[in-house]
Amino acid sequence: MVKEINLSYTPVAGIGDFVLVHVGFAISMIDADVANQILQDLDELEVTEPE
Numbered sequence: 463m464v465k466e467i468n469l470s471y472t473p474v475a476g477i478g479d480f481v482l483v484h485v486g487f488a489i490s491m492i493d494a495d496v497a498n499q500i501l502q503d504l505d506e507l508e509v510t511e512p513e
Contacts, residue, residue: 467481472488475481480497481488492500 465483467483468487469475469481470487472481472491475488475491480492480494482490482492
């Protein structure tokens, strides 16, 4: 999933990084392993948008 977000609160984040987003703002960076587990869990719950 690709969306345009505001990185003002996470200025170190860049393309390819995983971030926690709330109302269009990246509010923290997330470790890739943790992010992938979250995405897998959401997919199993069928709450993610189709690609």
